[in-house]
Each structure stands twice: as structure tokens, then as C-alpha cells.
Amino acid sequence: xxxxxxxxxxxxxxxxxxxxxxxxxxxxxxxxxxxxxxxxxxxxxxxxxxxxxxxxxxxxxxxxxxxxxxxxxxxxxxxxxxxxxxxxxxxxxxxxxxxxxxxxxxxxxxxxxxxxxxxxxxxxxxxxxxxxxxxxxxxxxxxxxxxxxxxxxxxxxxxxxxxxxxxxxxxxxxxxxxxxxxxxxxxxxxxxxxxxxxxxxxxxxxxxxxxxxxxxxxxxxxxxxxxxxxxxxxxxxxxxxxxxxxxxxxxxxxxxxxxxxxxxxxxxxxxxxxxxxxxxxxxxxxxxxxxxxxxxxxxxxxxxxxxxxxxxxxxxxxxxxxxxxxxxxxxxxxxxxxxxxxxxxxxxxxxxxxxxxxxxxxxxxxxxxxxxxxxxxxxxxxxxxxxxxxxxxxxxxxxxxxxxxxxxxxxxxxxxxxxxxxxxxxxxxxxxxxxxxxxxxxxxxxxxxxxxxxxxxxxxxxxxxxxxxxxxxxxxxxxxxxxxxxxxxxxxxxxxxxxxxxxxxxxxxxxxxxxxxxxxxxxxxxxxxxxxxxxxxxxxxxxxxxxxxxxxxxxxxxxxxxxxxxxxxxxxxxxxxxxxx
Numbered sequence: 001x002x003x004x005x006x007x008x009x010x011x012x013x014x015x016x017x018x019x020x021x022x023x024x025x026x027x028x029x030x031x032x033x034x035x036x037x038x039x040x041x042x043x044x045x046x047x048x049x050x051x052x053x054x055x056x057x058x059x060x061x062x063x064x065x066x067x068x069x070x071x072x073x074x075x076x077x078x079x080x081x082x083x084x085x086x087x088x089x090x091x092x093x094x095x096x097x098x099x100x101x102x103x104x105x106x107x108x109x110x111x112x113x114x115x116x117x118x119x120x121x122x123x124x125x126x127x128x129x130x131x132x133x134x135x136x137x138x139x140x141x142x143x144x145x146x147x148x149x150x151x152x153x154x155x156x157x158x159x160x161x162x163x164x165x166x167x168x169x170x171x172x173x174x175x176x177x178x179x180x181x182x183x184x185x186x187x188x189x190x191x192x193x194x195x196x197x198x199x200x201x202x203x204x205x206x207x208x209x210x211x212x213x214x215x216x217x218x219x220x221x222x223x224x225x226x227x228x229x230x231x232x233x234x235x236x237x238x239x240x241x242x243x244x245x246x247x248x249x250x251x252x253x254x255x256x257x258x259x260x261x262x263x264x265x266x267x268x269x270x271x272x273x274x275x276x277x278x279x280x281x282x283x284x285x286x287x288x289x290x291x292x293x294x295x296x297x298x299x300x301x302x303x304x305x306x307x308x309x310x311x312x313x314x315x316x317x318x319x320x321x322x323x324x325x326x327x328x329x330x331x332x333x334x335x336x337x338x339x340x341x342x343x344x345x346x347x348x349x350x351x352x353x354x355x356x357x358x359x360x361x362x363x364x365x366x367x368x369x370x371x372x373x374x375x376x377x378x379x380x381x382x383x384x385x386x387x388x389x390x391x392x393x394x395x396x397x398x399x400x401x402x403x404x405x406x407x408x409x410x411x412x413x414x415x416x417x418x419x420x421x422x423x424x425x426x427x428x429x430x431x432x433x434x435x436x437x438x439x440x441x442x443x444x445x446x447x448x449x450x451x452x453x454x455x456x457x458x459x460x461x462x463x464x465x466x467x468x469x470x471x472x473x474x475x476x477x478x479x480x481x482x483x484x485x486x487x488x489x490x491x492x493x494x495x496x497x498x499x500x501x502x503x504x505x506x507x508x509x510x511x512x513x514x515x516x517x518x519x520x521x522x523x524x525x526x527x528x529x530x531x532x533x534x535x536x537x538x539x540x541x542x543x544x545x546x547x548x549x550x551x552x553x554x555x556x557x558x559x560x561x562x563x564x565x566x567x568x569x570x571x572x573x574x575x576x577x578x579x580x581x
Contacts, residue, residue, distance in 0.1 A: 024065065025058060033183055040150070041187045067099065075093050078092075084303040085128075107148040111149040117161060118157040124305075124307065126165065129161060140155070140174070147181075155174040155178035156174070156188075158171075159178075163195075168202050175199070187220070190231075191224075193219060194220075194231055200212065201234065213235050217231040226267060228258065229255045236248040236251035237274065245281070249278055252271050252275040253275070269294075272291045273292070273312060276315055310340065314336070418477065421456065421481060443532075446540065499530075506566075514562060527540070
């Protein structure tokens with residue numbers, strides 16, 4: 001998302017005023033940021049929490065900032081094992097959000113809104129998460145806006161959300177921005193590489209996705225075993241896409257093993273579902289049942305995992321269909337309808353659709369406000385815009401006039417070209433009529449006609465992709481003229497009479513030896529005999545050279561040596577000599 005200039009100016013002014021009246025020292029912000037980054041990346045959560053408690057603010061604003069952060073952390077601690085939203089937690093989060101606005105520190109607001117949005121996102125409440133991520137993203141989109149409170153975490157959470165609702169490019173932008181941050185933790189790089197791989201996989205760029213997953217795997221191997229396990233699962237998916245099932249199975253089994261060792265049941269469940277799909281593709285149905293049962297045991301009665309419940313049910317339906325267990329299928333269909341109804345209000349396709357529609361409405365409302373503000377700008381800007389519009393209109397009219405002139409000139413050039421071709425055809429026809437009708441004169445006539453046909457084909461090819469009515473009309477006119485240059489029936493019979501009168505003996509020989517020869521085949525034999533090439537013959541007859549070659553092959557197949565003798569038994573007919581063998 002891109003924030004309009006007006007909002008950027010107002011927000012910058014607001015930040016400036018706050019900075020002047022309620023100073024929060026840079027040293028204090030650095031301490032807070034360092035503590036939050038340490039807390040996210042340190043496996044000893046208790047020690048990290050105590051570090052946050054030990055921070056002391058130097059003035060009221062700094063104390064309020066600490067109070068807000070501690071409220072968010074308390075809410076996150078209380079909700080760690082929740083599978084649905086709790087009123088107490090929601091109240092605490094909203095209270096923290098309200099206090100963060102009183103502090104007047106934009107980076108704190110972005111951090112708070114990102115945490116609250118992620119709380120709802122984690123519980124698959126996409127619609128409730130949208131307002132918080134939307135507000136956070138407006139800040140992030142401001143040019144030169146500095147994220148100072150745990151920027152990597154803010155960008156990661158926003159990337160997860162927007163990637164989940166389908167804005168993968170925005171997710172990639174956030175993750176790439178996070179990679180450039182100076183406040184990056186020991187585990188963050190692997191998380192960011194994993195996120196980028198995940199987004200590129202959605203965009204079907206498996207090459208870049210695999211590069212990022214391998215980087216994440218290397219970074220997480222000794223620091224973050226859960227992230228390492230997740231990376232194995234995504235690499236398995238890529239291997240499945242290229243039908244490397246053995247390697248995919250090995251990766252998924254390792255993913256499940258690591259997840260179970262570190263008590264990460266959700267990731268183990270996710271890998272089990274994926275492994276069941278692999279077994280289904282390889283027709284290992286009993287193993288499919290085992291993996292789906294394990295996955296189902298984890299998701300049962302967890303309201304925030306309804307999407308996974310739906311996926312498991314759909315896979316089990318395929319399993320039961322394979323084993324023809326109809327009663328089990330019927331019971332599952334009822335359960336599927338119940339889950340799908342619940343998903344409409346959480347993270348199902350209907351919820352995602354609603355989120356996207358809300359996002360579009362928010363953007364439309366924002367654009368409307370910006371347009372209204374633009375109408376209130378100074379008269380100088382209005383006059384400047386009017387002048388620009390006037391100049392653009394003049395330019396458009398000038399271009400239109402120039403275009404019309406150009407079209408008229410092109411039309412004149414085209415008509416001249418047509419007239420030239422028609423005149424050349426008329427002269428060629430007249431010259432042939434006036435001279436003595438001989439094979440030699442007809443051979444010259446054929447050469448002239450072929451040159452004209454080649455020229456016409458070249459002109460037609462220039463208009464092959466007709467984009468305007470004028471182009472279409474010109475192409476049709478050229479094609480009509482091209483058809484007039486082809487050998488008509490009258491031309492053929494006139495040529496045939498001349499040929500018979502000059503080379504009666506050869507003609508009779510052909511008729512006798514090539515018994516049952518058709519007129520079209522005779523035409524090819526006589527033209528070939530006077531030295532007309534395949535290219536010239538194709539032009540005269542209005543067919544492709546391949547058609548001529550195939551016609552000759554059929555003649556050879558039908559008549560064998562009798563066909564070849566027609567051309568081995570004489571010299572060029574243009575010399576007037578013919579000898580039978």
C-alpha cells in the first residue's frame with residue numbers, strides 16, 4: 001500500500017509536535033528495542049521478561065511506553081494457549097492500544113497494532129485483525145518512516161497477514177525490508193528467509209522459493225529447531241511438485257520427528273497432513289489413515305484450527321471412498337458442513353473474501369478523502385492544472401490531425417502501390433497476348449507473374465496482424481489482387497493448347513505412360529517439364545510448396561519409373577528438343 005502525500009505531511013507534523021513536547025530519548029528507545037529483540041530470540045523467556053521489567057523510564061512518556069509494552073506482553077502471555085478470543089485479553093489489548101495513542105510515538109503505535117492484529121490472526125480471526133494491520137501498514141508505507149520499536153517483528157507480522165489474504169508482493173516487500181534492518185535477531189534471518197520462500201512458493205517461483213528455504217534451513221539448524229523443521233516441510237512440498245516422493249517423505253518424517261521432540265504439535269499436525277497427501281498420491285492408503293488420525297487428534301475441538309479440520313475431513317472422505325466405507329462418509333459430510341459454516345466467520349474463503357472487500361472499501365474511502373483534499377488546494381495549483389489540461393488537449397488535437405494526415409498519406413501510397421501492381425499485370429497480360437504464343441514466351445510470362453506474386457505476398461505479410469479497419473480493408477484488397485495473379489482455368493487451358501501444339505509427342509507420351517492422370521496432376525507435370533520450380537508452381541496455383549512436393553511424391557508412388565522417365569527422356573523443352581527412350 002502507498003500512503004498519499006497529504007497523510008504523510010499531517011503525520012510528520014504530528015510526530016514533530018510530539019517530539020517537541022514529549023521527548024522520548026533515543027537511548028531509551030534503543031534499550032526497549034534491544035530488550036524486545038532479545039526476548040523474541042532468546043529461548044530463556046523468563047530471563048527476557050525480567051529484563052523488560054527492569055527497564056526504567058526517565059519521564060512520564062517513557063513510563064507510559066513501558067506500561068503499554070508490558071500490557072501487550074501480559075495479554076500475549078495470557079493468550080498463549082487460547083484457541084479462541086477471550087474478553088479479558090481483548091480488553092487488555094484495546095486498553096494498550098488506547099494508551100499508545102496517548103504516548104504519541106508512531107513506532108510504538110505500529111508495534112502495538114501489529115501485535116494486536118497478530119493476536120486475532122493467530123486465532124484465525126482475519127476480519128478482526130484487518131483494521132489493526134491496515135493502520136500499521138499506513139505508517140509503514142510513509143516514505144522515510146523509521147520503525148524503531150522491534151521493526152523486524154512488525155514487518156514479519158504484517159507480511160504474514162497480508163500474504164495470508166493474498167497480497168504476496170506486499171508480504172515480500174515487508175520481508176525484504178526487514179532483512180535490511182540493523183535490529184535483526186539471531187533467529188530472525190532464518191525466519192525471514194523462510195517467509196520469503198513461503199511467499200515465492202505461492203507465486204509458483206519454486207526456484208527462488210527453494211533458494212530461500214535452503215538459506216533458512218542453514219540459518220535455523222543450530223538456533224531454531226522448530227523453524228528448521230518447518231523448512232524441511234516446505235522443501236518436501238517442492239520435492240513433491242517434481243515427483244521426488246522418496247526425498248519428500250524423508251523430509252516430512254524428519255519434520256514430524258523434530259516437531260514432536262520440541263512439543264510443537266501444530267507443526268507436526270501440518271506435516272502429517274502433508275505426508276498423508278504424499279501417501280495418497282503413492283496409493284499407500286493404510287499409511288494415509290494413520291497420519292490423518294494423528295493429525296485429527298491434535299486439531300479436535302480447537303476452534304482456531306478449523307481450516308485444518310476441513311482439510312483432514314476432505315482427505316478422509318477420499319480415504320473412505322477408496323475403501324468404500326459409505327457410513328463413515330455420510331457422518332463426515334455432516335461434520336464437514338458444520339466446519340464450513342464456522343469457517344465463514346474465521347479464516348475460510350468467505351472470510352478472506354470479506355477481508356479483501358473491506359480492504360478495498362478502506363482504500364476507496366481513503367482515495368475519496370484524498371480527492372476531496374485535492375479540490376481544496378490553492379488557486380495556483382488549479383490554474384496550473386487547467387493550463388496543463390489545455391496544453392494536453394492542444395497536443396492531443398495536434399497529434400490527431402497529424403495522425404489523420406499520416407493515414408491519408410499512407411492510403412495514397414497504398415493506392416499508388418496497388419495501381420502500379422495492376423498496371424504491371426496489365427502490361428504483362430497485354431505483352432503475352434501480342435507476342436506469338438510459345439512455351440518460351442509463356443515461360444517469361446510465368447517469371448513475371450511470379451515476381452508480382454512474391455511482391456504481393458510480401459505486402460500482405462506486412463498487414464498480417466491487422467489492428468484497424470483500414471489495415472483489414474487493405475489486406476483484403478491485396479489478397480483479392482493476389483488471387484487475380486494465380487493461374488486461372490482459362491490460363492491453364494490456353495497454356496495446355498500451346499504445350500500440345502509444340503510438344504505433341506511428349507504430351508501423348510505422358511497421357512499413355514501415366515494412365516488415369518488427373519488435370520491437376522497433369523498441370524504439375526507440364527509445368528515441371530518446362531522448368532518451373534516448386535516455389536513458382538506454388539505461387540501460380542495458390543498453394544504451399546509443401547503441397548507441391550507432396551503432389552510429386554504421390555505421382556512417384558503411383559507411377560514409379562514411368563513418372564521419372566517423363567523428365568529423364570528429354571532436354572529442356574524450352575530448347576524445343578524432345579527425345580523418347
